[in-house]
Amino acid sequence: MSPTHQRIEATLRATFAPTVLRIDDESDQHAGHAGAAGGGSHFRVAITAESFAGRTLIERHRMVYAALAAEMKGAVHALALTTKAPGEP
Numbered sequence: 262m263s264p265t266h267q268r269i270e271a272t273l274r275a276t277f278a279p280t281v282l283r284i285d286d287e288s289d290q291h292a293g294h295a296g297a298a299g300g301g302s303h304f305r306v307a308i309t310a311e312s313f314a315g316r317t318l319i320e321r322h323r324m325v326y327a328a329l330a331a332e333m334k335g336a337v338h339a340l341a342l343t344t345k346a347p348g349e350p
Contacts, residue, residue, distance in 0.1 A: 262286075265336040266304070269329060273308060276328040280347055281309035287341075302338040307345075314346035 266286050273282055285305040306325070313321045321344035326333060333340065 265302070265332060269304060269306070269332060269337070272328055272332070273306070273325070277308060277310035277312055277324075279308045279310040281307065281345075283307040287339075302336060304337060304339070305341040305343075307343040309345045309347055309349070311347060313344050316346075318344065 263286060266284055270282065270284055273279060273284075283306070286303070287305055288303045308325065312324070316324070322342050325342055325344060326340075329337065329340070
């Protein structure tokens with residue numbers, strides 16, 4: 262697990278107290294891509310949290326991006342999100 266992965270996980274857990282959190286480092290799938298140099302830059306996140314209830318998809322994504330602002334300005338080149346409230350399929 263890369264340091265970036267660890268920071269993403271710690272930040273999302275502290276910010277959202279998710280009931281489900283899955284973070285996949287997909288950097289190896291982007292070999293040769295400038296943003297993937299050194300790895301730990303492309304992530305897929307699935308998160309379920311109560312704070313997403315009643316929010317639109319765009320609002321949810323903005324919440325996650327705001328929480329990860331420091332990472333997005335630095336190590337993270339790409340972030341794919343699946344955001345749900347508890348009870349959503």
